[in-house]
Amino acid sequence: MAAEEARLYEDLARLMEAFWAELRxxxxxxxxxFAGRRERIVDALDALGPIPDLPSVGRDLLDNYWERSATAIRRIQDLDREIVKVLEAQKAAVREELGQLARGRELHEAYQGAAPTSPVFLDRVG
Known part of the structure; x- marks a missing residue:
């Protein structure tokens, strides 16, 4: 079970590296x-459940698998942080672009006047 967990974490790290390369x-x-493949790997990891303790005879092998898992997890975390930075920058750029579009529309409407189909509000003086 520990070997399967280590393999899945390493698969996830490779997937994240491929995604990061394409995103860059x-x-x-x-x-x-990528999101779907990542979700399937995480689901497989969840399905493994906790790893039972082994007697001291298999402890070295288990420690090796845990070290492989830990190394892969650290790499995944580093890649996640880098990907979040890129996505946050893209989100900020989209937010800025939408703000500029909104300001442009406001200026256009200010100089153009109301569209013929716009509702007209009249104050009754009375």
Whole structure:
């Protein structure tokens, strides 16, 4: 079971490295595919449940698997942080672009006047 866990964490680390390489290269076309594959690996890890303790005879082997898992987990965490930075920067750029579009529309409406189909509000003086 520990060997399977280590293998899954290493698979996840390789997947994240591939995703990070594509994201750095500007290719976001497979984002959903990566997310789905990542979710399947995480689900498989969850399905493993806790690893039972082994007698001292198998302890070295178990420690080796745990070290492999820990190394892969650290790499996954580092990649996650880098990916979050890139996505946050993209989100900020989109937010700025939307703000500029909104300001442009406001200026356009200010100079253009109301559209013929816009509702008209009249104050009754009376």
């Amino acid at each position: 290269g500007g290719d976001e076309s497979r984002m959903e595919e």
